[in-house]
Amino acid sequence: MCTQHCHVAFVYVLGLLFGIVASVDLTAKLLDDKLDIDLMEERECYGTTNGFGYSGTIDMHYQRLKQRYTGCTYVNGNLEITNIWQAKNHDLSFLKDIRYVSGYVLFGVVSVEQIPMDSLVMIRGNHTKELMGDHYSLIVAVTADSFNLSQGLKEIHMPRLREITNGKVLFTSNPYLGYVNTIDWDPIMRGRPEDVHFLDSAFDEEVASVNDTSVCPGGSRWGDDVRLCQEAVYDNQCHDFCDGRCYGDRFSECCHDTCAVGCAGPLNTDCFVCKDYVYEDRCVGFCPAMTYTSMQECVKYGDED
Numbered sequence: 001m002c003t004q005h006c007h008v009a010f011v012y013v014l015g016l017l018f019g020i021v022a023s024v025d026l027t028a029k030l031l032d033d034k035l036d037i038d039l040m041e042e043r044e045c046y047g048t049t050n051g052f053g054y055s056g057t058i059d060m061h062y063q064r065l066k067q068r069y070t071g072c073t074y075v076n077g078n079l080e081i082t083n084i085w086q087a088k089n090h091d092l093s094f095l096k097d098i099r100y101v102s103g104y105v106l107f108g109v110v111s112v113e114q115i116p117m118d119s120l121v122m123i124r125g126n127h128t129k130e131l132m133g134d135h136y137s138l139i140v141a142v143t144a145d146s147f148n149l150s151q152g153l154k155e156i157h158m159p160r161l162r163e164i165t166n167g168k169v170l171f172t173s174n175p176y177l178g179y180v181n182t183i184d185w186d187p188i189m190r191g192r193p194e195d196v197h198f199l200d201s202a203f204d205e206e207v208a209s210v211n212d213t214s215v216c217p218g219g220s221r222w223g224d225d226v227r228l229c230q231e232a233v234y235d236n237q238c239h240d241f242c243d244g245r246c247y248g249d250r251f252s253e254c255c256h257d258t259c260a261v262g263c264a265g266p267l268n269t270d271c272f273v274c275k276d277y278v279y280e281d282r283c284v285g286f287c288p289a290m291t292y293t294s295m296q297e298c299v300k301y302g303d304e305d
């Protein structure tokens with residue numbers, strides 16, 4: 001369990017990283033004024049590796065998921081949400097505080113109307129799910145209610161999602177799902193929009209053709225509400241060399257490779273968010289000796305307070 005120190009430190013680091021955005025003239029690459037990370041308590045929870053399966057009754061399964069993720073902000077591992085029925089009045093509001101998932105995110109056989117992940121900023125994709133020979137880090141599949149096929153998942157709310165660092169995205173068999181085709185996946189996917197796969201019945205064409213671009217810039221949105229506009233918007237293109245993250249368009253203006261989301265300069269102290277861990281105010285790929293990980297932070301042994 002995390003101590004107060006690391007909660008505060010993590011919030012501080014997020015504040016610091018996002019604070020840089022506000023204080024540095026970034027030639028407006030990101031619309032960061034909207035990224036107001038609340039000073040809420042951070043909590044780490046551990047993900048699962050069950051795939052589409054579950055054990056016990058459907059109600060026990062739902063209660064276990066709810067218990068695991070309520071209040072969680074950092075998912076260490078994979079977020080697997082499966083076998084959730086609208087017909088059973090399940091709801092997924094317990095996912096609303098999650099900001100970071102280190103593995104993959106799977107929604108399979110989920111028929112509630114909405115998936116409210118309004119806080120989610122990034123999916124690291126450090127582990128991916130293999131399906132049909134591809135490696136996915138976000139999957140939304142089979143979302144009509146099997147008790148009543150005329151209802152199912154309609155909206156996924158991920159307005160703050162800024163990065164899927166690694167792995168591909170799959171949408172399939174979602175007859176009622178809207179808006180996912182309005183999303184500008186390029187900035188989220190770090191320049192790999194072709195890795196977003198819309199397979200059979202990926203989304204509802206009719207909802208998607210409702211075409212009111214006045215609500216959100218470019219019309220990119222996760223639902224029909226101004227709060228659900230896509231926040232990941234970039235003004236300029238990175239050089240091919242940059243892996244989709246840069247602070248200018250030249251090949252010499254790439255972000256450090258430990259950065260996620262974006263950066264204000266070339267160093268690992270210039271990142272907006274760290275891909276993996278934070279150590280002494282800089283991003284690192286793994287925590288050094290004599291430290292342990294607490295969410296995204298490397299904490300020195302003996303420094304817990």
Ligand SMILES: *[C@@H]1O[C@H](CO)[C@@H](O)[C@H](O)[C@H]1NC(C)=O
Pocket residue numbers: 148149150151
């Ligand atoms: C099935 O879902 C539809 C749409 O939500 C609803 O109108 C209908 O009453 C439902 N049927 C049953 C048997 O619950």
Ligand SMILES: *[C@@H]1O[C@H](CO)[C@@H](O)[C@H](O)[C@H]1NC(C)=O
Pocket residue numbers: 208209210211
């Ligand atoms: C939005 O409307 C424009 C103009 O009416 C049309 O050309 C475009 O195809 C529409 N887009 C979608 C996604 O329906």
Ligand SMILES: *[C@@H]1O[C@H](CO)[C@@H](O)[C@H](O)[C@H]1NC(C)=O
Pocket residue numbers: 102103124126275276277286
């Ligand atoms: C990613 O995976 C590596 C190897 O399994 C592990 O050492 C590292 O801690 C992981 N990073 C995150 C953010 O989970």
